[in-house]
Amino acid sequence: MRAIQFARYGGPDVLEVLDVEPPRPGPGQLRVAVRAAGVNALEWKIRRGLMRHFRPLRLPAGIGGDAAGVVDEIGAGVTDVRIGDAVFGSGHETYAEHAVLTAWAHKPANVSFAGAAGFPTPFETGVRVLDEVRVSAGDTVVVNGASGGVGSAAVQFAVERSATVIGVAGPSNQEYLASIGAIPTTYGPGLAERIRALAPHGVDAAIDIAGSGVIGALTDLTGDPARVVSIADFCAPRHGARTSTGVGRERVPALRHGARLVAAGRLVLPVAQMFPLERAGAAHAASETGHVRGRLVLTIHPNGDSR
Ligand SMILES: NC(=O)c1ccc[n+]([C@@H]2O[C@H](COP(=O)([O-])OP(=O)(O)OC[C@H]3O[C@@H](n4cnc5c(N)ncnc54)[C@H](OP(=O)(O)O)[C@@H]3O)[C@@H](O)[C@H]2O)c1
Incomplete structure (x- = not known):
């Protein structure tokens, strides 16, 4: 072959x-x-x-x-x-x-x-990181790097949990983020202020997918490093946050969950x-x-x- x-x-x-x-x-x-x-x-x-x-x-x-x-x-x-x-x-x-x-x-x-x-990887990773920072109904969660493969899945799984999602990506992806259910904002200087303005009741949890050096800002926003996770920044533990890997994780439930949402037209x-x-x-x-x-x-x- x-x-x-x-x-x-x-x-x-x-x-x-x-x-x-x-x-x-x-x-x-x-x-x-x-x-x-x-x-x-x-x-x-x-x-x-x-x-x-x-x-x-x-x-x-x-x-x-x-x-x-x-x-x-x-x-x-x-x-x-x-x-x-x-x-x-x-x-x-x-x-x-x-x-x-x-x-x-x-x-x-x-x-x-x-x-x-x-x-497969976006479904498994998206579900895992939401579980790790305990995202549930009524939470406001920031997804940094929200328009890529993992980010798109994480945003939609969070919306499915009835969370409010603030999605961070570049200027050309703002409309796309809105189309998958996130409140969009851009990365770069002033990120924390933009997020605060979009989340008047505060941020409960944050997921860093881009690995762009924002863990300190995300732990400040949540006020609780245990509710901040990164999949791409191995320095996250320095801020008390966690770095997540999929090693040893049972993948099938996330794959089936994602497939059900796709079949129902609720995830793209x-x-x-x-x-x-x-x-x-x-x-x-x-x-x-x-x-x-x-x-x-x-x-x-x-x-x-x-x-
Ligand atoms: N630890 C794990 O279990 C695990 C699992 C899967 C993936 N990963 C890692 O996670 C990372 C992302 O994977 P992916 O497949 O989703 O990547 P990707 O498809 O390349 O997506 C990257 C995303 O990051 C955004 N981005 C780029 N620069 C940014 C910045 N400075 N600030 C915020 N967002 C920024 C991009 O938006 P724009 O295009 O608008 O700039 C895009 O939405 C990779 O490093 C991958 O190796 C880790």
């Missing part, structure tokens, strides 16, 4: 299409014929070697954690899917024609494989751009800009953009 691999850490050009043996699912896993794979910011960091101390790799290695596709092999003990089912989920080396998934949900019929390929995660498999390097270069609205996706099958 065709798969993206890299033999050394480096720039987007280290990603190559190679012919490799398809993987086989182990117990509790399944394999999909991948129609489309989601591109996460984590993956360019892995490719550059920035994560090698946390996640050592034996190179050459494949890459990618999210996919949508059609189940073509089922591991021992898996009972909730059949061969031929359309699913999306998290797994290993998903920039490939076949990939093993370790957590999945059925693909909502109203979304394409390309759309669903972008769901736009695809900013699609790339064919052989242009994975261009997708990584786009991801590295840090200014993606929604998701970047690799279409791996000619019908990758179909339902």
Whole structure:
């Protein structure tokens, strides 16, 4: 099968299409014929070697954690899917024609494989961070970096919990933020004052997705560092706030929750751009800009953009 691999850490050009043996699912896993794979910011960091101390790799290695596709092999003990089912989920080396998934949900019929390929990481991360800072009905929560993949999901999951959401992104994403239910504002000087003006009754919780050095301002706004979390700023604990990782987290409930909201028309995660498999390097270069609205996706099958 065709798969993206890299033999050394480096720039987007280290990603190559190679012919490799398809993987086989182990117990509790399944394999999909991948129609489309989601591109996460984590993956360019892995490719550059920035994560090698946390996640050592034996190179050459494949890459990618999210996919949508059609189940073509089922591991021992898996009972909730059949061969031929359309699913999306998290797994290993998903920039490939076949990939093993370790957590999945059925693909909502109203979304394409390309759309669903972008769901897994934003759904799992979005639900996790809201849980970690205990966002519930009536809260006002700030989401810093609200228009990217994780931010878009976190905003809509928070709205679903009947929270008021103040979303922070650049000027070109203000209307988009309003369209997904956030009160929009821009990042940059004066951020704390703008948020205070938008939240006359105060801010209960804050989620930093951009990692843009605002944890001190967010803990001042909430008055309680235990209700501030970052997924991209490893200095958050210096302010008493937490840095969240998905290690060991059960993903399936968040994937199913997100799928139900998508099926009901209550959650959208736009695809900013699609790339064919052989242009994975261009997708990584786009991801590295840090200014993606929604998701970047690799279409791996000619019908990758179909339902
Ligand atoms: N720890 C974990 O479990 C975990 C899980 C998933 C992702 N992550 C990390 O989380 C980060 C975000 O992921 P993503 O996929 O959502 O990224 P993304 O799609 O690239 O989104 C980045 C967002 O940040 C906004 N932004 C850019 N500069 C900003 C600034 N100075 N202040 C506030 N917002 C700013 C962008 O808005 P504009 O385009 O309008 O500028 C965009 O909304 C990445 O670093 C990723 O590695 C961590």
